[in-house]
Amino acid sequence: MDALSSDTPNKQQHAPEDNGAARLQVEGLACRRGEEFLFEDLSFALGPGELLFVRGRNGSGKTTLLRTLCGLTEPARGRIRWLGQRIRRLDDQARRKMLYVGHRDAVKDELTPLENLQIHQGLRGESSTLDERLDALEQAGLSGREDIPVRYLSQGQRRRTALARLLLSPAQLWILDEPLTALDRRAVAWLFERIAAHLEQGGLVITTSHQSIDGLPEPRILDLD
């Protein structure tokens, strides 16, 4: 079963030689919590320039699906391939082409935004210059907050710190769980611009939100309800 209820045309056509590389492929995916299946028989493929919006009520399994798609949670059944590799066996290069920003932010309270960016990149085997990190934080609206421990920042500023990673990462696939939470209107507009530009450049984005995503390019919809 292909659970995507809307399948809008890609802005960018896949090159014929893609042959399934540079793509996320999901086949027969099922995830269970306790005795209950959150979803079953989920199959879809996502290619360059495509945005997938996962929606559903609280507890329908959106976070579980996103975590499963990036290999953080093991499914009950099914196969996920990214760039032709099994998701739980990605090599470093394929792993770096995927970036997950979870709804719990994963920023460290005791570190500053600058340090958080550096540590996060280090864990992924990436690096950047101080100027690049400062520029990313400036774009994310954190000028003047670069050196303040995150515990003293507002919820929106924490979220901006997490999202600043997108600007430094070479990842082609962005998996963003509830990225709009706590963002003000200006930050939402900024993020939508970043997502649109990423798609334009052949990126792939999977996201979920309880807020309106009007303003983003037309997504494909996956409704877990």
Ligand SMILES: Nc1ncnc2c1ncn2[C@@H]1O[C@H](COP(=O)(O)OP(=O)(O)OP(=O)(O)O)[C@@H](O)[C@H]1O
């Ligand atoms: N580690 C876990 N152990 C047991 N149950 C879990 C675990 N994580 C999630 N669940 C359960 O799985 C279900 C789906 O949770 P999930 O967080 O994926 O939903 P969601 O669609 O993202 O919800 P929301 O819209 O509220 O963020 C929920 O009923 C939740 O309680």
